[in-house]
Amino acid sequence: MDFNDKVVIVTGGGQGIGRCIVQTFADKGAKVVIADIDDEAGIENEEYIKSKGGDSLFVHTDVSLEEDVGNLVDKTIKTYGKIDILINNAGVGARGTIYTRPMEEWDRVINVNLRGTYMCSKYVAPHMRDNGGGVIINIASTRAFMSEPHTEPYSASKGGIIALTHSLAISLGYDKIRVNSISPGWIEVSEWKKSREAKKPQLTEEDHLQHPAGRVGKPEDVANACLFLCSEEASFITGANLIVDGGMTVKMIYV
Numbered sequence: 151m152d153f154n155d156k157v158v159i160v161t162g163g164g165q166g167i168g169r170c171i172v173q174t175f176a177d178k179g180a181k182v183v184i185a186d187i188d189d190e191a192g193i194e195n196e197e198y199i200k201s202k203g204g205d206s207l208f209v210h211t212d213v214s215l216e217e218d219v220g221n222l223v224d225k226t227i228k229t230y231g232k233i234d235i236l237i238n239n240a241g242v243g244a245r246g247t248i249y250t251r252p253m254e255e256w257d258r259v260i261n262v263n264l265r266g267t268y269m270c271s272k273y274v275a276p277h278m279r280d281n282g283g284g285v286i287i288n289i290a291s292t293r294a295f296m297s298e299p300h301t302e303p304y305s306a307s308k309g310g311i312i313a314l315t316h317s318l319a320i321s322l323g324y325d326k327i328r329v330n331s332i333s334p335g336w337i338e339v340s341e342w343k344k345s346r347e348a349k350k351p352q353l354t355e356e357d358h359l360q361h362p363a364g365r366v367g368k369p370e371d372v373a374n375a376c377l378f379l380c381s382e383e384a385s386f387i388t389g390a391n392l393i394v395d396g397g398m399t400v401k402m403i404y405v
């Protein structure tokens with residue numbers, strides 16, 4: 151898979167899964183724009199890529215703010231002249247429970263995860279269309295299909311991302327823009343956090359064996375799925391949702 155000279159925007163590219171996606175595309179020769187609200191993490195990742203001889207640009211971006219998203223797209227076009235790939239990865243979890251959570255918390259999660267995904271796609275799509283096409287990947291979650299107590303805003307935002315992906319794939323298909331989602335399951339991200347925050351969770355044998363694949367997921371599992379869906383080899387795949395969960399969601403659990 152060749153991504154030489156491709157221009158890729160990764161939202162939430164400072165830490166976690168997004169940080170790994172950034173480095174994976176950079177390793178394949180792409181020019182990667184890191185859009186994150188966390189300046190320290192974003193700059194750290196940009197510098198890391200440059201130290202390895204790669205090409206990267208950090209743009210401070212809150213994906214829930216229209217002004218920031220407009221600025222992100224402007225800076226990318228000014229710097230690199232085009233946008234080939236957009237990975238909508240920025241996301242936040244919900245605090246509290248349905249009994250304690252103020253409505254502002256619902257708005258915050260929906261605004262970042264769902265509205266942010268739509269808004270980044272909306273601002274990027276005209277540039278992709280005018281450049282002959284592109285690929286958008288929206289990072290959803292297995293929480294779109296299976297839930298834990300009190301995850302309503304997060305689960306609803308991720309379910310919304312999958313429906314949004316269907317609609318975008320249809321709207322943008324004839325402009326040669328493919329749109330797919332990826333639903334990660336349990337992904338262990340501690341090694342992809344800013345160095346000062348890295349703390350390893352104690353994973354048990356049982357945690358790993360919950361997965362038919364025999365292990366908890368890694369950010370690389372999601373990043374590699376992104377590479378494939380963005381490649382020419384996936385040129386007939388649009389509107390799809392790829393579950394990357396080691397088989398956990400298809401496993402019957404007896405209680």
Ligand code: ADP
Nearest residue numbers: 162164165166167186187188211212213240241
């Ligand atoms: P995950 O484990 O899913 O990778 P993380 O919390 O490690 O989640 O990473 C999410 C990334 O998204 C972080 O770098 C965070 O700073 C970024 N992020 C969170 N909110 C926003 C936002 N509103 N705009 C842009 N980036 C954001």
